[in-house]
Amino acid sequence: MKKMNFIMGLLLVLCLSLVGCSLYPDYDQDSEMETEVIVKDAPVGESIVENEEVVDENVLQKPANNKEVEIISPKEDLDECVGDADCGEHEVISASCFQGNVNSQYKDYYCDDGKCKAKGGSTIESCDRGLELCREGECIEIATLPCNDTDGGKNYLEAGKVVDAKGKEFFDECLTAFKLQEAFCTAGEFNKGVGDYEDVRCEDDEVCSVNHCKAVPDDE
Structure with a gap:
């Protein structure tokens, strides 16, 4: 009986050495490594998935574990806008008289892709002939x-x-x-x-x- 057990033990050792059998599954060392996440321009109010786990936005606002995190509020930049009204009103830069009429140079401000921009131009205002004159960039009544x-x-x-x-x-x-x-x-x-x-x-x-x-x- 002891001889039989000894033979079975030898066969088991031989099997392991020749076939390469393993008693343990493969272990991937990289599977547990934490991925470094850089989040830029992440919108406030949304969560970000990291390592298949939901990371709360409040945690991201306090960078830790060598993470670089930047979340920009929509109102943080003064140049940011939602509509044209956020950027300013029609602005007359200068006005002068040209051939008896008022020639005005202006700027208009508008919102484009979240940023305030400006465009310029000029207008001609006709003074009422015989009743008005252009003086220093204005139409003025002659009677005055x-x-x-x-x-x-x-x-x-x-x-x-x-x-x-x-x-x-x-x-x-x-x-x-x-x-x-x-x-x-x-x-x-x-x-x-x-x-x-x-x-x-x-x-x-x-x-x-x-x-x-x-x-x-x-x-x-």
Whole structure:
């Protein structure tokens, strides 16, 4: 009996050495190694799967175990936007007069792919002809602008000069020896502040001389 057991033991040892049988399963050392995870631009409010286990977002916000973690809040950057209203309003950069109209340079801001951007351009605003003038980049009513007459109005006995709201000049002038062209500022509802002329005949005892009417001296 002892001899039989001895023979069986030898056969078992021989089997193990020749066939390569193993009493233990293969062991993969890499199967338990932790994978280093780098998370960038991960949206807040979502979890991330790591090593087939759910990692809570709050844990990621406190980097540990040599992990580099960065989670950007939608409002962290001032340039970030959801809509155009987040980026600013229409902005006029400069305004000037061009051929009697207002030429404006502007910037508009808009939201593009979550970032605020700007685009520029120009516009032409037409002033109301005859009623408005362009001054320093604005349309201004002529009636509100000054018109200056050096002789105080329709004064035929003094030579004068008119500078109207448009900057145009008008001068008193003798047309003949007895007729005067008098310059003055209009005061009508639709042409206030504009220079104009009126032709007048001097009085019978007057003549037009040096751009005004004056009395004829008595004969001695």
